[in-house]
Amino acid sequence: MAQLTIALDIMGGDHGPLVILAAAIRAVEKHSHCQFVLCGDQAVIRPALEPLSNEQLSRIEVEHCEQVVLMDEKPTQALRNKKQSSMRRALELVAEGRADACVSAGNTGALMAMAFYVLKTLPGIDRPALVTAMPTASHHRVFLLDLGANVNCDSEALFQYGVMGTVLAQQCARIDNPRVALLNVGEEDIKGNAQVKYADQLFRNAESINYIGYVEGDDIFTDVADVVVTDGFTGNVALKSSEGLAKLVINEVRRVSQQNWYTRLLAKISLPLLKSIYTRVNPDQYNGASLLGLRGIVVKSHGNASADAFYYAISQAINEAQMQVPERIKNRIEQVLLEHH
Template sequence: MSLLTIALDVMGGDNPPSIILSGAISALQTYPQLQLIICGDALTINRVLAEVKPSFAKRITVLHCQEVISMSDKPSFVLRRKKDASMRRAIECVATGKADACVSAGNTGALFALASYILKTLPGIDRPALVSALPTLGKEKVWLLDLGANVNNDAETLLQNAVMGSVLANKVEHIPRPRVALLNVGEENIKGNAQIKAANDLLKQSSNIHYIGYVEGHDIFANKADVVVTDGFTGNVALKSSEGLLKLMLSEVKRVSNQSLKNRILAAIALPLLKRIFLKMKPDQYNGASLIGLQGIVVKSHGNATGHAFFHAIKQAIDEVEQQVPETIRTTIESIMLE
């Protein structure tokens, strides 16, 4: 069992570092091959780690950082000014080879800007994409991308997103030939704007992707595809709309439960199930959302992540390291460029 190292930014999220560190300790308990570089204020971190078992503590390196990137910091300001921020130092650990991946619950825009600047994109990839797995009918998952890293994607970028999503589904979910679909306003070939139609033509020509054509919004969760590709604007709207619908359902179940004893009994059965589904619909809180297409592995956890949620983000990073996701994306893109 080979060792692997994950760098953690424990200062950037909404919750205190102690919450994030509880998830980190859980990861050390689960993965004996794991070592951690914890980036942040050393005094705060060491105060929490004082309670950690010596066997775990020896697998942790604390990297003191004097600055923190807030949720309101603009990416341009972060790039210019915050050279000793915990998020930046965690990404630099990946760039220098000290860590195999990094995980942060901090500012998404800053993470995207810093990771793109420091790690650079893989050859053949124009822009990184934000991607995560969502639940579908049955026990299957669907990888949806882009979730908001780029609001405008041309046809070539959509093709690249298809490759990256296909690699993730293959390597992380072990699907031999992932079904890749393009999100559109209809399944007919005449539907869609110019960039969607152009991407459709490119995908049909690629022998490296099992492309099945268009799907509509209601098909995302219907287990029709293993990967659904779209631009960041549409992907983010689709994700947030789904979250909003589940919130409405939870609220309505609670409201009607007060109308009768029968409704209260039914609500007691339905609410736990709906809450589990809701958590799965928040991918950056449930498993972490990956910023793929970079020359390194970066996973974004929810800003308000619990320790359990941060553990899942670390697990996502470990899976990508063990399956060598960036390298597989690079070789697949190279194969497509040679077609």
């Protein structure tokens, strides 16, 4: 297996660097073929690395950064004033070729602005898109994009998202011919706004995309499609709503199972089943939204991610780096553009 280098923004996120460092240490222990560059305050990072072995320490480099992008900082201010930040440095390492991917739990708007500026988009891609994999009823995963990188999307952008989602599903989920759908307010041809209707025509004219038409919100989880395309506003609402519902289900099961001795006994008997359900719906394992369309791999973790959740984001970055996702998107976009001309 090829040696990979992953850059981590240690200072981003709601819970401070120690949570991210815990995830980083787990990644070092689990992925022996990977090097890691930890970007942040070395006074915070160095003590956390003391329990590691010499072999593990040999695969870690600390890149000291004087600045931190605050979670409520405006993207334009971060881009202009935080050139020495851990977030900016992690992105620069990818741009310089010193890292194969980077991961940050920091300010989403700032990360997108910096990534767009530092890495630039691939030829044929107008704007990057945030995408993540979500669970479905048949144990497959569905890739949903955009999740908030672009609130307003024209038809061409939606079409580009479908192409990028196809490549991600092929490379990271090993799906030969991914089914691509457009999220809409109904499945009928007359439904939807002008952008969605024109995007529908673009997909129908692209022979290399396995386009299946419109789907509604409840279809995201029924395994009717492998890639679901929508604008950033709708995608973000869908993502946050599903995460909120998953947490509600988990908390309700916990509450009901502890109501009295009888429910506690039933919960103990059904513990293997409950653990299986928890594993399936727990949002932590779906943490890690990829910023697709850039000339490098950038994975955005939730700001409030636990150490487990951030570890999953690191694993997502490693997987994409192994599959050379940006290069494959570039090749696929070129192929599709030739079809259009």
